[in-house]
């Protein structure tokens with residue numbers, strides 16, 4: 001698809017890093033599947049992936065650490 005940020009690039013399948021901040025905790029999720037703009041690098045994450053990210057963030061918050069880093073693992077089909 002055409003990138004809606006720069007209007008020039010085309011998006012291609014790739015991965016991105018998503019960061020959540022809440023209270024005093026930061027959750028970083030690496031290797032998140034996304035459509036990434038080849039021009040400006042903007043990443044578009046699908047709705048079902050976002051749902052899984054929120055689950056990961058919710059589980060990570062239970063760990064009581066200030067910074068947590070996870071690698072995205074797709075849910076079993």
Ligand SMILES: [Zn+2]
Nearest residue numbers: 003006037040
């Ligand atoms: Zn772009």
